[in-house]
Amino acid sequence: MVALGLSVLIPVYNRDVSALVQDLLSQAPSWPGPVEVLLFDDKSEEGFQALNRPLAALPGVRYKEMPANQGRAAIRNHLAAAAGYPWLLLLDNDSQLPDAQFLSRYAAVLGRTPAAVGGTCYEAQPPADPALHLRWLYGREREARPAAVRNQDPHAQLTLNNLLIDAALFRQFGLDESLTRYGHEDTKFGWRLRQAAVPVLHLDNPVLHDGLEPAGVFLAKTHDAVRNLARLYQTEGLGGETRLVQTARRLQKLRLAAAARYALSQAEARLRRNLLSRSPSLRQLDLLKLLWFLQELRIMAPITPGIEDENNVLILSLGQVYDIDKLSEVVALLNSETIKRVAHVLIDAHELTSINVMGLELLELKNKMTKLGRYSLIFCGLKPETKFVLELLDSEKEFGELINFNSVEDAKEFLSKLPKES
Helix, strand or coil, X not given: CHHHCEXXXXXXXXXXXXXXXXXXXXXXXXXXCCEEEEEEECCCCHHHHHHHHHHHHCCCEEEEECCCCCCHXXXXXXXXXXXXXXXXXXXXXXXXXXXXXXXXXXXXXXXCCCEXXXXXXXXXXXXXXXXXHHHHHHHHHHHCCCHHHHCCCXXXXXXXXXXXXXXXXXXHHCCCCCCCCCCCHHHHHHHHHHHCCCCCEECCCCEEECXXXXXXXHHHHHHHHHHHHHHHHHHHCCCCCCHHHHHHHHHHHCCCHHHHHHHHHHHHHHHHHHHCCCCCCHHHHHHHHHHHHHXXXXXXXXXXXXXXXXXXXXXXEHHHCCHHHHHHHHHHHHCCCHHHCCCEEEEECCCCCCCCXXXXXXXXXXXXXXXXXXXXXXXXXXXXXXXXXXXXXXHHHHCXXXXXXXXXXXXXXXXXXXXXXX
């Protein structure tokens, strides 16, 4: 029986969990083994702690108040470390059980999978408070998915709320505590299970999410989640299957990321007004998340140009960042040692929308190069309007022939075939 024991792990923060705990205890006899409920309070306000402390006196309940706020990942790791039984059930503190068969449905899948996800559901009718409409709408449209849909990509659909998992397995992988902001701890955990070929089964056993936040709070949390996703994508290649990352990658591939970032930044105030209104649109939320993600990629991406020493070519990607950053790159090169040892500078201008602020700097760049050959400064992806500006700067005299290729690859191939004296 102990081998089938269940530890229910609930991190508590500014929430009265009395009803949830009572419902769990009432269903404990339907689980084929002992059941304990662990409540770790993550530095809630005193009023909420006073409400939950009496739960410690209930049989099968262990209540603990943390000395400082641990964060979403760390508090769950602490709960898992303290659990006494081989099965863990992770629940958020703002969940309600759907009916009296919740635990028995989980018991029915024991032995079939080391990890099972029950899902989340929301009330059918919108909340009376308009400020809660956005969070309710997002939950209904994006989170409340049947098991048949979630099982199509089970690891990507894994959520830490309402997760039944083998305790040893959870402790083996754990949650990334460096993700201190809200969001995507479960994304990384699901990715790690996929990498280890650990099966995940989804079933229709949802908990009701009744902790709807006002739209402003939800947007702040969503922004944090986007920051976490951008970090995981940049540092670990995680999240490539998400629609947000796929959209951003498509824009980058089409060399439209900078233009999209600019256009969305101009529309940001309008998007926010819609999302804070009585009739929010999830399409507007998607656009705002895309803006945030593109901004994070820009912040995290290095702005120093890449150098290909083997071909003595320096590639300056002026089209990948904002105008002030583009100008900063050129000015930095003017005073660098790099410019003294390269024969060719290749300007990638595919996303460049205005070159007139840098025309004179580009002329000075060529003049500072030690080898002033015909192809010391060439372009790729130069638009007709920006080419026209350079021509106004007497490019025939200053640049020699204004060379412009369709792609960086074409330009590099051309330069690789030049005689060394060029």
